[in-house]
Amino acid sequence: MVKQITLILRFVVIGLIYVVLFKIIKVMYTDLKGSKKKDRFLDYALEVLDAPSESGISKGSVLTLHTITNIGRNQSNNIIIDDPYVSSYHARIFIKDDELYIMDLNSTNGTIKNGDLLKEAEELYSGDIIEIGRAKFKVIG
Amino acid sequence: MKTFEKSIIKDICIITMLLYSILALSKMDYRPLEVGGLSCILIISSYSIISKFFYKGDKFLLIIPLFITQFGLIMIYRINSALAFKQIVWFVLGLGIYMIIVIFLRDISRLEKFKYLYAIIAILLLSSTLFFGKEIKGSRNWLRIGKYSIQPSEIAKFFLIFYLASAIQDVKDFKDAVKISIPVFICIGLLVVEKDLGAGLIFFGIFITMVYIGTSDRKFILASLGVFIVGSIFSYFKFAHVRTRFAIWIDPWKDKYDKGNQICQSLLAIASGGLFGTGLGLGHPEFIPEVHNDCIFAAICEEFGLLGGTALILLYLILVYRGLRAAINAKDNFSSLVAVGISSMIGFQVFVIIGGVIKMIPLTGVTLPFVSYGGSSMILNFACLGVLQKISEARRTVVYE
16 A cells, blocks of 8 residues: 555656756746846836825835936826925936936935935935835835 | 745755655654654755845755755665764755855955965865875775764865866966966876776866866867876776776676676666656665765666656756856856856766766766765865855846946
């Protein structure tokens, strides 16, 4: 009886071993494809970490960035934050020479990057935290 | 990405537990399950430490060796459970050293400046066995310290890689190449005298790969191949043990009860396994001499079948590929060459021993990395993995910076 079980289980074990192999190769394949894509495009995005509920953007959502992304309270901006602490044209995130920058547009309350108030255009990296008014974003990409 | 890795880890644990429960069923004993549980805890805890604190590196460089190690542990447990407990101790020590290297080695390129020191250490380690060594199983490559025997050639490999990685960058012309290769050929010569031919072959493999990748000049390869061929012909006529190994390889059946016994038994074992294997615990690996060590691949082939053996080879292939990938993305030439050296070391070691067991090349006693029983080999291989992990962590970030 035990022998029969062992004989059947050997197929199960070999099957499982190949399942693992297949999974490993699949992960590597997607990994390879992903890294090629990143070389061609800069696909950065902003993740909303925190925002007041009335501001029009919801916590946890991901906002895509364009070559030039304007942020502010005015309706003509790309990212509109309806918050009294945010100026009409508050900040701009742009891509120059394949790199991502953020610039404050002389806003009343300023833009905070990683805890420091922005003075001039600064480069952004994945993982940076940006605070605009009461909203808080994280750069992902 | 992370969920994928977690599901792979989960599957590895399921396979491990399944294999140990087969053993528990067939022996009607609960103790295999304890060993299985212990292995699973080790797998999960080491993976979670790495993925939590060192998430930048390539986690597959840990996941794959952990999986490969389970093949070895289960096979050793099935052959000789007392040895398996010792092997688990080595496994834990190996993981410990791996963690120490990953945590404390900040910048690998700082190790670049001691290049001649590495060469001297490697040569001293290898020559130490000539004076203080002990002959075990026909090779004078063991050092005995108290109760334990260590194999200095395993540790010398590690230093040789570091030496070559720091020295190859200075090679500009043929004279430099000759100069840097002198310590390597001294090492190989010592190994041949000590009758550790497999290690000599691996040293040569590492050397030729690293020189080719470091200089991308075919001239050096041809020259060192020439030296190698002349050296092998010379040692064939000079040393009796080389001739014996060769004769066994040509026709093991001629002396099948004595010298050719090991290779004949392992060929029979592989053949009796067939495609799906005899099933765990149902083969007869105890017929093969040195089965827990050199010939463990034959035992795996017998009980897991051709498919299991192929899976193991594929895992090694993926591991070497990941190592080379880390080399491509490494932040400087030194770390890149070290990664190439470590990957080629694993690759050549697997080739030399699996090739030997299946009678593709003459059988020489080297260990199958992460699988064979042996403390020196286990600890050293995990140390190498730690370095590789570190290299994969500090990769060049071309896109974002």
